[in-house]
Amino acid sequence: MPAKxxxxxxxxxxxxxxxxxxxxxxxxxxIKQVWQANWETNLKVPLTAIxxxxxxxxxxxxxxxxxxxxxxxxxxxSVFGSPRSFLDVIGQATxxxxxxxxxxxxxxxxxxxxxxxxxxxxxxxxxxxVGIKLHFLPRILLLxxxxxxxTLAGGLWxxxxxxxxxxxxxxxxxxxxxxxxxALYLTNTLIMSAWLKAPGYQATYEVDPKALIGRFxxxxxxxxxLIAAAAVAVTYYLLWRTKFGYEIRATGHNPDAAKYAGIxxxxxxxxxxxxxxxxxxxxxxxxxLGVKRRVFQLFGFTGVGLDGVAVALIGRNHPVGVVLAALxxxxxxxxxxxxxxxxxxxxxxxxxxQACIIFFVAADxxxxxxxxxxPQRGKAA
Amino acid sequence: xxxxxxxxTTLLFFAVRxxxxxxxxxxxxxxxxRAxxxxxxxxxxxxxxxxxxxAVTIVTHQPWLGVLAAMIAGALLAALHxxxxxxxxxxxxxxxxxxxxxxxxxxxxxxxSIFDQGGHLLLEKAPGLSDWSIPFIRDLPWLGEILGQHSPxxxxxxxxxxxxxxxxxxxxxxxxxxxxxxxxxxxxxVGINVYRIRYLGVILSGVLAGFxxxxxxxGIGSAFLENMAAGRGFIALAAVIFGKWTPLGxxxxxxxxxxxxxVQVSSNLLGIGQYIPSSxxxxxxxxxxxxxxxxxxxxxxxxxxxxxxxxxxxx
Numbered sequence: 001m002p003a004k005x006x007x008x009x010x011x012x013x014x015x016x017x018x019x020x021x022x023x024x025x026x027x028x029x030x031i032k033q034v035w036q037a038n039w040e041t042n043l044k045v046p047l048t049a050i051x052x053x054x055x056x057x058x059x060x061x062x063x064x065x066x067x068x069x070x071x072x073x074x075x076x077x078s079v080f081g082s083p084r085s086f087l088d089v090i091g092q093a094t095x096x097x098x099x100x101x102x103x104x105x106x107x108x109x110x111x112x113x114x115x116x117x118x119x120x121x122x123x124x125x126x127x128x129x130v131g132i133k134l135h136f137l138p139r140i141l142l143l144x145x146x147x148x149x150x151t152l153a154g155g156l157w158x159x160x161x162x163x164x165x166x167x168x169x170x171x172x173x174x175x176x177x178x179x180x181x182x183a184l185y186l187t188n189t190l191i192m193s194a195w196l197k198a199p200g201y202q203a204t205y206e207v208d209p210k211a212l213i214g215r216f217x218x219x220x221x222x223x224x225x226l227i228a229a230a231a232v233a234v235t236y237y238l239l240w241r242t243k244f245g246y247e248i249r250a251t252g253h254n255p256d257a258a259k260y261a262g263i264x265x266x267x268x269x270x271x272x273x274x275x276x277x278x279x280x281x282x283x284x285x286x287x288x289l290g291v292k293r294r295v296f297q298l299f300g301f302t303g304v305g306l307d308g309v310a311v312a313l314i315g316r317n318h319p320v321g322v323v324l325a326a327l328x329x330x331x332x333x334x335x336x337x338x339x340x341x342x343x344x345x346x347x348x349x350x351x352x353x354q355a356c357i358i359f360f361v362a363a364d365x366x367x368x369x370x371x372x373x374x375p376q377r378g379k380a381a
Numbered sequence: 382x383x384x385x386x387x388x389x390t391t392l393l394f395f396a397v398r399x400x401x402x403x404x405x406x407x408x409x410x411x412x413x414x415r416a417x418x419x420x421x422x423x424x425x426x427x428x429x430x431x432x433x434x435x436a437v438t439i440v441t442h443q444p445w446l447g448v449l450a451a452m453i454a455g456a457l458l459a460a461l462h463x464x465x466x467x468x469x470x471x472x473x474x475x476x477x478x479x480x481x482x483x484x485x486x487x488x489x490x491x492x493x494s495i496f497d498q499g500g501h502l503l504l505e506k507a508p509g510l511s512d513w514s515i516p517f518i519r520d521l522p523w524l525g526e527i528l529g530q531h532s533p534x535x536x537x538x539x540x541x542x543x544x545x546x547x548x549x550x551x552x553x554x555x556x557x558x559x560x561x562x563x564x565x566x567x568x569x570x571v572g573i574n575v576y577r578i579r580y581l582g583v584i585l586s587g588v589l590a591g592f593x594x595x596x597x598x599x600g601i602g603s604a605f606l607e608n609m610a611a612g613r614g615f616i617a618l619a620a621v622i623f624g625k626w627t628p629l630g631x632x633x634x635x636x637x638x639x640x641x642x643x644v645q646v647s648s649n650l651l652g653i654g655q656y657i658p659s660s661x662x663x664x665x666x667x668x669x670x671x672x673x674x675x676x677x678x679x680x681x682x683x684x685x686x687x688x689x690x691x692x693x694x695x696x
Contacts, residue, residue, distance in 0.1 A: 064494045112474050170674045173421060173474060174622070177615045178667040185663040192660065300608045309478055346493035351486025358479035359461075363469035 042321065045364045046314050048371070050328065053357030060352055061345050070343045077342075078335035084219050085334065091220025091291065093323075093330030095120065097228045098283025099308025100315060100322035101235050102154075102276045106172075107317045108239060109272035110252040115161060115176025117305025118183030119154035119277040121298070123284020125187045126153035128295035131207030131288070132196065139210040146211045147227075147285050154281015155274045157183060162273030166266035172273065180305070184298060191297050203296040213290035222290030231279060236319045238275075248272055280305060310358050329354075383652030391650060392643050393527045398601060399646075400632075400639025401531075401538035402427075402593050406617035407624070407631045408538075408545050409589030413459075414626060415549065416582025417562040419688040421477035422462050423590045424614025425484030426455040430594025432488035435502050435605040436495065444510045448534075448595045455591020456584050458484060463583040467576055470690035481614075489607060502605040509599040510534070534596030541589070545628040558582055562684035565691040575691050590614065612667065619670045626683055634673070641669035 035043065058068030079089055099116040106113035113119075127150035134145060161175035190196055196204040215222045239245040250258040251268045259265045283304070288295060311329055315321030332354060336347040360367055406423045413420035430451035438447035462480055465471040492498050512530050519529030549555040560568040561578045569575050593613070598605045616638055623637075624630030648654050648662040 060490065114478070164671070164675050168675050170671075171622070174615055174619045174674065175671055177612060178619075178671045181612050181667040182664045185660055189658055189661040193658075306482075309475075310482070313475060346490050348486045348490035348493060351482060352490060355479045355483030355486060358475065358482065359465060359471075362475040362479060363465045363471035365469040365471075 042316050042318070044371075045367055046316065046321075046325070046361055048367045049314070049357050049360035049364075052360045052367075053353045056356040057349050057353035060349055064345070066343060066345050071339055071345055071349065074339045074342050075331065075335040078338040079331050084217055087216050087219040087221040089327065089330040089334050090225065091215075091222065091330075092333040093326040094221070094224050094228050094290075095283045095287045095304045096307060096311050096326035096329050097323055098231060098286070099280050099305045100311030100326050101231055101319060102280035102283070102305075103308045103312035104315065104317040104319070104322055105235060105239070105248075105279060106158075106272055106276040107312060108252045109248050109269055110255065111165070111172050111269065111273065112309070113158065113176055113273060113276045113280075114173055114306070114309060115157065115179045115277070116280040116308040117301050117303075118176070118180035119157040119280035120284040120287075120305040120308075121180075121183045121187050121302065122153035122157045123150035123281030124288050124292070124302075125190060125284075125295050126150045126281070127211075127285030127288045128204050128207055129190075129196065131211035132205050135208035135210070137210070142208065142211045143213070143289070146207070146289055147282060150285025150288070151278045151282045154284065155278040157281070158273040158275075158277020159270070162270040162277075165273065166270040180301065184301065187295070188297055191295050196295075198294070201294065203294040206294050207289060211289055212293065213286065215290060220291045222286070224286035224290040227282070227286060231282065232319045232323055235279070239319075244271075280308065307354070310354060313358060313361050383650070388647070388650050388652075390523065390526050392640070392647055395643035395646050396636065396639040397527060398531060398535055398639070399642040400635040401535040402596050402601070403613055403617045403620055403635040403638055404538045404542055404632055405534065405593035405596065406590045406614055407620045407635055408541055408628060409455075409586030409593070410618050410621040411545060411549070411626055411628060411631060412558065412582045412589070413586035414621060414687045415562045415684055416558050416579045417565060417684060417686045417689065417691065418463070418466055418579055418583050419473040419477065420459075420462065420583065420586050421474055421615065421618060422458060422480035422484075423586065423617055424610050424612065425477075425481035426458050426587050426590035427594040427597065427610040427614050428481075428488055429454045429458055429484040430591030431598035431609050432492065432502070432594075432605045433591070434595035434599045435504060436491070438504060438509070438599050439496070439502075439507045442507050444508055444599050447599050448510070448592065451591040451595035452588045453591070455587035455589070455594065457587070459584045459587020459590075460580070462587075463580045466690065467579050467583070470692070473688055473690075485607070488605070492605070500607055504599065504603040509603045510596075532596060532600035534592065534600045537592075538596075539632070542628045542632045549628065559684070561691075562686055565686050569691075569693065575693075579691070590617075593617075616666065616670050619674055622683065623673050637673065638666060638670060641666040 054072070058071065061068040061071050078085055080086065099120055102116045102119065103113050127146040130149040131142070131146045134142060137145065157179055161172050161179055164170040164175055165172045191204050198205040213222045213224050239248065247258065247263045247268050250261065250263055251265050255265050307329055311322055311325040314328065315323070315325035332350050336350040339345050339349065340347040406427055410420055410423055433454040434447035434451040437450035438444050458480055462476055465476040466473040492502050496502055510532055513533050513536060514530045515528070515536070519525045521529070549558065557568065557573050557578050560573060561575050565575045594610070597609060617635070620631050620634035620638055623634035624632070644651065645662050645665045648657070648659055653662060
């Protein structure tokens with residue numbers, strides 16, 4: 001019966017098998033095309049920067065008399081050691097996708113949102129408060145309410161420096177940094193208050209089970225990656241497929257020209273920082289609901305928001321680039337503990353590598369200079 | 382509130398001390414920005430300076446060598462910032478951010494690998510900088526209690542503010558620094574080496590920020606802590622903006638921010654602690670900084686070419 005339904009008897013099964021037969025070759029061709037189209041503009045600098053960053057980190061390892069190869073092996077093992085470790089890399093990368101998108105979005109308007117850290121912390125806290133205090137709601141209301149609370153709290157934390165930038169002309173870098181410190185102490189005050197603190201914990205009560213996001217195999221990876229994927233898609237759509245996004249990018253390219261073209265520049269600056277903050281806040285909410293399940297007292301910045309700056313930079317402020325860079329940082333996060341355990345090298349070597357990667361991305365003229373000299377040496381030899 | 386002779390005197394003593402650390406870093410910010418390079422890496426330079434001061438003092442038992450090491454460490458980080466943003470025309474905010482990450486990572490890395498310590502490094506038996514007690518001033522009624530005895534770095538900070546004012550506005554070098562920050566092309570035309578002046582400005586800022594770090598760790602305190610700078614580098618930059626990029630204006634701004642930090646530190650003494658938890662009071666200096674900038678900055682315009690790389694070939 002199934003054979004008769006098909007109009008061309010030899011058609012579908014054969015087509016499918018041909019498709020499968022050619023799939024590997026086609027995939028390789030496709031990857032080659034994407035690679036070639038992006039190598040000069042988007043891939044060369046970040047990839048070379050990553051290689052140099054790892055290399056310089058290796059020099060530091062060498063300088064304290066340890067073996068850099070062991071460190072590189074530990075990094076590989078922390079990723080591919082088991083399916084669980086691979087999942088954990090994805091879990092570590094998930095919040096970074098949000099903070100990376102957050103910084104990238106603001107950067108498209110020409111602003112540095114160093115406040116993703118504070119916006120992320122506000123998201124952590126707000127989702128926790130709603131998840132604890134509105135426990136009587138059914139899951140279908142509670143989970144969205146938690147996500148919304150985190151998003152709005154992050155948005156508010158972006159709106160304040162955004163408003164100050166738009167209306168008072170205060171540079172956003174200092175204000176977003178100040179907002180980070182305010183968020184840090186504010187969240188700690190609330191976490192340790194009698195209203196939220198769980199007895200015996202340096203943290204709040206646990207979020208109601210109805211608000212939790214499911215995890216994969218007990219790792220940090222959770223269904224939040226679907227929301228992350230949606231955030232990537234929405235950010236891309238907003239920036240490149242809407243009038244609003246066009247105005248955002250025009251403001252970033254040249255605020256004077258944008259103003260002359262009739263774009264309300266202050267309003268775009270404000271809305272960009274609000275959206276930027278919302279992205280980071282949503283990331284924080286997912287971290288609370290999917291991974292932490294309580295809001296813990298912070299002894300300093302979480303780093304997730306601060307590293308968002310690097311993730312955006314390495315990802316060329318493009319949503320897809322941000323995902324790739326977040327994965328790289330997920331690897332570095334995960335391997336930092338492993339490095340110290342298995343090789344005895346202080347885990348801070350990862351921080352040094354991260355800084356070097358940013359140096360090389362920021363000063364891409366160094367890379368161009370080296371690239372220019374390398375082939376010439378090859379020819380001479 | 383508990384305002385009496387003792388609490389106000391203590392408050393002002395703390396304020397002068399806190400202001401001095403901000404002022405040293407702020408003067409660094411002035412040199413750098415006046416020469417045309419935005420330096421948000423002050424934070425990292427303070428951190429690195431604070432660490433090197435403790436590390437060298439532990440090894441040599443010579444606190445002044447520690448101060449020297451802090452200045453050199455700050456200068457080296459600044460030189461890196463200079464090479465990236467002057468020679469390779471990197472975005473100065475990004476380069477500064479990377480230096481802040483590097484300084485945090487490097488100081489912890491060295492602390493772990495040299496001293497096998499994590500989180501903090503105590504001076505222990507090594508001596509910190511001993512306070513200076515100033516004759517005449519210490520004998521003054523009331524003022525003597527506030528200004529009479531401080532860490533040397535505190536006095537040097539205020540002296541350096543005057544020196545910076547003289548250098549910047551009354552010497553040919555100061556004129557060159559300002560010219561390079563306002564209009565590098567014009568400066569180049571009259572024969573000023575723009576790159577050299579910018580390197581000088583940036584490296585001076587590193588020396589001063591490193592010094593600020595050493596005042597924090599071996600002058601006022603006796604240990605290095607991770608996150609010790611606690612945003613002071615950024616608050617110092619805010620003070621520079623608030624002070625309209627002048628040394629004396631910055632000094633006034635630093636005193637204001639110093640008072641806000643002192644209010645936070647001594648909130649229990651002042652009796653604020655029973656109304657507002659001290660962890661919330663910790664936000665006070667940052668809120669004051671934001672309010673100060675919001676109420677003021679619209680009328681404060683910085684050096685015209687600050688933040689822009691200079692390219693000789695582009696005219």
